[in-house]
Amino acid sequence: MSHEILTPDEMAKADRLAIEGGPFDGYALMRNAGAAVAALVLARFASASTVHVLCGPGNNGGDGYVVAKALVETGCAVKLWAEGSPKPGSDAALAAADCQLKAQPLGDFEMKPGALVVDALYGAGLSKPLSAEAGRAAQLAADMKVPVVSVDLPSGLSGESGATLGEAFQATITVTFARKKPGHLLLPGRNLCGEVVVADIGIGDKVIDAVGARCFENVPALWLDKFPMPALDAYKYSRGHVGVFSGGPSATGAARLAAMAAARIGAGAVTVLSPSLSLSVNASHLTSIMLRKADTLEEVFGFLDARHPEALVYGPGLGPEPGVGNFLLDLLAAAENSPKGLVLDADGLTSLAAQPEALFAALHRMGAPRAILTPHEGEFRRLFPGIAEDEKLSKLEKARAASRLSNAVVVYKGPDTVIAAPDGRAAINSNGTPLLATAGSGDVLAGICAGLLAQGMPAFEAGCAAVWIHADAAQRFGPGLIAEDLPLALLSVLRNLREPGALPVPPGSLAAGKTLS
Ligand SMILES: NC(=O)C1=CN([C@@H]2O[C@H](COP(=O)(O)OP(=O)(O)OC[C@H]3O[C@@H](n4cnc5c(N)ncnc54)[C@H](OP(=O)(O)O)[C@@H]3O)[C@@H](O)[C@H]2O)[C@@H](O)CC1
Numbered sequence: 345m346s347h348e349i350l351t352p353d354e355m356a357k358a359d360r361l362a363i364e365g366g367p368f369d370g371y372a373l374m375r376n377a378g379a380a381v382a383a384l385v386l387a388r389f390a391s392a393s394t395v396h397v398l399c400g401p402g403n404n405g406g407d408g409y410v411v412a413k414a415l416v417e418t419g420c421a422v423k424l425w426a427e428g429s430p431k432p433g434s435d436a437a438l439a440a441a442d443c444q445l446k447a448q449p450l451g452d453f454e455m456k457p458g459a460l461v462v463d464a465l466y467g468a469g470l471s472k473p474l475s476a477e478a479g480r481a482a483q484l485a486a487d488m489k490v491p492v493v494s495v496d497l498p499s500g501l502s503g504e505s506g507a508t509l510g511e512a513f514q515a516t517i518t519v520t521f522a523r524k525k526p527g528h529l530l531l532p533g534r535n536l537c538g539e540v541v542v543a544d545i546g547i548g549d550k551v552i553d554a555v556g557a558r559c560f561e562n563v564p565a566l567w568l569d570k571f572p573m574p575a576l577d578a579y580k581y582s583r584g585h586v587g588v589f590s591g592g593p594s595a596t597g598a599a600r601l602a603a604m605a606a607a608r609i610g611a612g613a614v615t616v617l618s619p620s621l622s623l624s625v626n627a628s629h630l631t632s633i634m635l636r637k638a639d640t641l642e643e644v645f646g647f648l649d650a651r652h653p654e655a656l657v658y659g660p661g662l663g664p665e666p667g668v669g670n671f672l673l674d675l676l677a678a679a680e681n682s683p684k685g686l687v688l689d690a691d692g693l694t695s696l697a698a699q700p701e702a703l704f705a706a707l708h709r710m711g712a713p714r715a716i717l718t719p720h721e722g723e724f725r726r727l728f729p730g731i732a733e734d735e736k737l738s739k740l741e742k743a744r745a746a747s748r749l750s751n752a753v754v755v756y757k758g759p760d761t762v763i764a765a766p767d768g769r770a771a772i773n774s775n776g777t778p779l780l781a782t783a784g785s786g787d788v789l790a791g792i793c794a795g796l797l798a799q800g801m802p803a804f805e806a807g808c809a810a811v812w813i814h815a816d817a818a819q820r821f822g823p824g825l826i827a828e829d830l831p832l833a834l835l836s837v838l839r840n841l842r843e844p845g846a847l848p849v850p851p852g853s854l855a856a857g858k859t860l861s
C-alpha cells in the first residue's frame with residue numbers, strides 16, 4: 345500500500361528505522377529529499393528569475409541547503425536566507441557546510457517579481473508560531489504572488505493537525521517525503537499546501553509497514569476488495585434489503601433520497617418505513633422502492649421479523665425531538681430485533697444529544713461495530729461535546745475518539761471528511777467537492793452507507809467507500825448538481841469501478857459489466 349498517512353511522530357520513527365536498516369544514513373536521506381525538491385523546481389519553474397531558498401535551523405532547513413546547492417550547480421540564480429543556524433554536528437549543519445552560498449538573515453528578505461520561493465523554514469518540527477520575520481516572508485510571497493515550493497509542509501502549518509500556529513506560507517506545490525501527513529489533507533492545511541507531491545527518498549515500504557500506521561488516504565484501493573459484487577444466483581433480498589425511516593408529511597424527501605441512493609448502490613430491495621400520515625405523499629413519489637406503514641414500535645418489529653433487512657437508515661427528516669431518539673433506543677433495546685446494520689444521520693443524532701451515553705451503550709451492546717454515524721460539524725458537536733471542545737485534538741483524533749466512545753464507525757463530514765473505526769483505523773477523504781454543499785446530499789450519503797452495509801460490506805470499508813463514491817459522483821455530475829441528481833450519478837462511478845480488472849470477480853459472480861437480463 346502507498347496510501348498510509350504518517351503523523352510527524354510516525355514519520356520520525358520511519359526515518360529512524362530506515363537509517364538503522366540502511367543503506368541511507370540521515371544525511372543521505374536529507375540529500376535525497378533536497379534532490380527531489382530541486383528536481384521539481386527545475387521541472388516546473390525553470391523560468392524563475394531567481395530562486396530564494398529560505399532555511400530554518402532544523403532538518404527542514406537542512407533540506408533547503410541541499411536544494412540551494414543542487415540548483416546553483418545547475419546554473420540557477422539562487423539566494424539563500426536563513427533564520428537561526430543548524431545545531432553543530434546535525435545533518436542540517438553538514439548540509440549547510442556543503443552549500444557554497446552564504447546565507448543572509450531572513451529579516452532582510454526581499455525579492456523581485458518573477459522569482460520563486462523555496463520554503464524550507466519549518467516542517468515536521470514546527471513547535472511554535474512563526475517569528476515576525478518568517479511571517480513577513482510568508483506575507484511578502486503572498487503579496488508579490490510568486491510561486492512557493494514548500495519543503496515537507498508549508499512553514500507555519502502543523503503536519504499533525506492541519507491547523508496553523510499563526511502565520512503560514514501559502515504553497516503552490518508542497519513536496520513531502522515517503523508518505524503524506526494528516527496536515528496535507530485536513531483543513532486548513534489542505535488549502536495551504538497547493539498540489540502535494542510525494543517524493544520517494546529511499547524509505548522503503550517495509551519500513552512504512554513496520555511503523556504500523558493506521559490512518560490512510562481514502563482511495564478505492566483501501567476498500568475495493570470488499571466492494572460487493574452480486575453473485576450469479578442473487579435474488580433481490582440476497583443482494584441486501586435496506587429500511588429507511590421517513591419523517592412526517594412535510595419532511596419525507598430526505599428518506600426518499602436515502603432510499604434511492606441505497607437502491608442505486610446495489611441493495612436489491614429498499615423499503616421506506618412511513619408514518620401513516622405520510623403514506624400518501626411517499627406513495628405518490630415511489631415506484632420500485634417499497635412502502636410500509638410504521639407508526640409504532642410493534643409495526644417496525646413486524647417489518648424486521650418478516651423482512652430481515654440488513655441495514656436501517658434512521659434520522660433524515662425525522663425531527664430533532666427527544667421522542668425520536670427514544671424510539672430508536674427502544675428499537676435497539678429489543679436485542680432479537682436489533683438490525684444487522686444501522687446508519688444514524690441528521691435528526692437520528694440530534695434527537696439523542698441529551699442522552700448520548702444511552703445511544704453509545706446500545707451500540708456497544710450491538711457488538712462488532714455495525715453502525716455508521718454520519719455527523720456534520722454541528723451534529724458532531726451536539727453528540728460528542730467533550731471531544732468536539734478539546735482544542736488539542738485534530739479532526740482525525742476527534743473522529744477516532746468519537747468512534748471508540750460510540751463503538752460505531754464515525755463519518756465526520758465536511759470538506760475533509762474523516763472516517764474512523766473503533767479499532768483505530770481511520771481514513772481522510774481527499775476527493776470532496778464543494779458541489780456537495782447542497783441540501784440533501786447528506787441524506788444520499790446515509791443511503792449509500794446503508795446500501796453497502798446491506799450488501800455485506802464491513803462498516804469501516806462501507807463508510808470509506810460511501811464517502812469516496814458520493815464525492816466522485818458529484819465531481820462527475822459537475823456544476824448544477826442538486827441532491828436528487830446524486831443517486832443517478834452513481835451509475836457512472838459504479839461503471840468505472842467495475843471496469844474489467846478494477847474489481848476482483850469472485851467465482852460464480854457476474855463478470856464485470858454483464859447483466860442478468
Ligand atoms: N523524517 C524524515 O524522514 C526526514 C525529514 N527531513 C526533513 O526534516 C524535517 C524535520 O526536521 P526537524 O525535526 O529538525 O524539524 P524542523 O521542521 O526543521 O524544525 C525544528 C527546528 O526549528 C525550531 N522551530 C520550530 N518551530 C519554530 C518557529 N516557529 N520559529 C522558530 N524556530 C522554530 C525548533 O526549535 P525548538 O522547538 O527546538 O525550540 C528546531 O530547532 C522534515 O520536515 C523534513 O523537511 C528530510 O531531511 C528527509 C528525511
Ligand SMILES: Nc1ncnc2c1ncn2[C@@H]1O[C@H](COP(=O)(O)OP(=O)(O)O)[C@@H](O)[C@H]1O
Nearest residue numbers: 757758759776777778780781783784785786787
Ligand atoms: N465544501 C465541501 N466540500 C466537500 N464536501 C462537502 C462540502 N460541504 C459539504 N460537503 C459534504 O456534503 C454532505 C452534506 O451533508 P449534510 O451536511 O448532512 O447535508 P444535508 O443535511 O443537507 O443532507 C456531506 O457528505 C459533506 O461532507
Ligand SMILES: [K+]
Nearest residue numbers: 463466497499
Ligand atoms: K517548510
